[in-house]
Amino acid sequence: MRRNRWSLEPGGPFLAVIGRCFVPFLFSVLALTSTGCREAPSDAFDTRQVGTLEDVAALASRDDLNVVFVLVDTLRADRMGSYGYERATTPVLDYFAGRGLRFADHRAQSSWTKTSMASLWTGLHPQRTDVLTYNDTLAPEARLPAEIFQEAGYFTAGIWRNGWVAPNFGFQQGFDYYVTPSARLAPQALRQKPIAGRIDGTDIDAIYTAIEFLRANRDRRFFLYMHLMDVHQYISTEETAIFGHTYSDAYDNAVRWTDEQIGEFMAELFRLSLQDRTLVVFASDHGEAFGEHGSEGHARDVHYEVVVTPFILSFPFKLDPGIVVEQRTENVDVWPTVLELVGLPSMKETDGKSRAGWLTGDRTADPTPISISHLDRSWGQPKMDPNPVIGVQEGDYRLLHDANHPENDLLFEVGSDPHERRNVATEAPDALAKLQDRAKLYLQGKTPWDGGAPEIELDDLSLRQLRALGYSIDE
Helix, strand or coil, X not given: CCCCCCCCCCCCCCCCEECCEECCCCCHHHHHHCCCCCCCCCCCCCCCCEECXXXXXXXXXXXXCEEEEEEECCCCHHHCHHHCCCCCCCHHHHHHHHCCEEEEEEECCCCCHXXXXXXXXXXXXXXXXXXXXXXXXXXXXXXXXXXXXXXXXXXXXXECCCXXXXXXXXXXXXXXXXXXXXXXXCCCCECXXXXXXXXXXXXXXXXXXXXXXXXXXXXXXXXXXXXXXXXXXXXXXXXXXXXXXXXXXXXXXXXHHHHHHHHHHHHHHHHCCCHHHEXXXXXXXXXXXXXXXXCEECXXXXXXXXXXXXXXXXXXXXXXXXXXXXXXXXXXXXXXXXXXXXXXXXXXXXXXXXXXXXXXXXXXXXXXXXXXXXXXXCCCCCCCCCCEEEEEEECCEEEEXXXXXXXXXXXEECCCCCCCXXXXXXXXXXXXXXXXXXXXXXXXXXXXXXXXXXXXXXXXXXXXXXXXXXXXXXX
């Protein structure tokens, strides 16, 4: 099955095709993302000027800057070339990471989208958002980055394909335009195995909608959020299914396919001459497991493989060489960092911290913060009592704390065992006790507003749509 090829001619949404290789209208560095093309990326057609750290610092004083946020659902950082993976799954993202800023040791706050995204948007750890189960919603009192951009005069738009960030869960706050794209122009997609349900369309729909948005709003200042889902759905085509046919291979194929779609969006950004005044943020909500600790998928635990995610910034100029921040960071740091870089106030009372100072010479920020990940394993079972598992990392030790059964706690010396293969709880009792105290203190956290997270009753249609993502939700 072959993917339809769409033209960038007027009336067509995508890239012109020559032979079996995409050749972007302006930006041929992206040619390697297409079928049969394996050339290394080239700077030849990247028209951005070479910038410096002084230019990074000067972003805060610019009055022409756009911000684009590309969230790739389920993208595990160590499945990307720029994070050390041996397969060429992400040549486009690797290119921008290599000429921008890459945070090398980054973690998500949960292995489930809604809890993770609530933390990413608010800068608060999950216990403080209280968005922990399937019917929890973001409180109206929560202050989100889109509201800050909106108040600063940006036109704000969100394009989403994951029902866990739907408006009824409160994620639309601050957006002038918040839509899920219509399914259209979808190629025939290959899937690893049949699933009980599916969400309509592919990320082509989100990319098409985003390109329409760029064309319509190129002359105004905007903040655009795009939430891509094809990695979560393991979507690829015959042309991007180049790595094999196992469950893990199918994931890599989907990552490659999604990277290609991001390339099409970035090519249009350049074609519209927006590259010199747009900051692009790349991140993910969680990773994916392939049996490393006995399970596949996500939303079951908070081991390394389901919380290791990318955080990359591509500036309105290219850095040569790019910058790599080795200090550990979290998704709660993303928006405090970006908002400071663009000269806007951050959300109040955040657990995350801006890491912008690390780029401009301020080394006072804690270089080894405590990292928190949280999953309430009863999230889809309303008749169950809360069943939280908390990941706490400080220094070289990481604890997985079973709040209801602490005798089952796991401790890993992640300096020598980053993939958490060997439990050292009995060998390091002091470290175990210290991190258990950290986890218990964390679980005492409260929301900055009164009343915690509001709950809603989901209708049958919403439940069916969420189950189509592969999640098990009881009535």
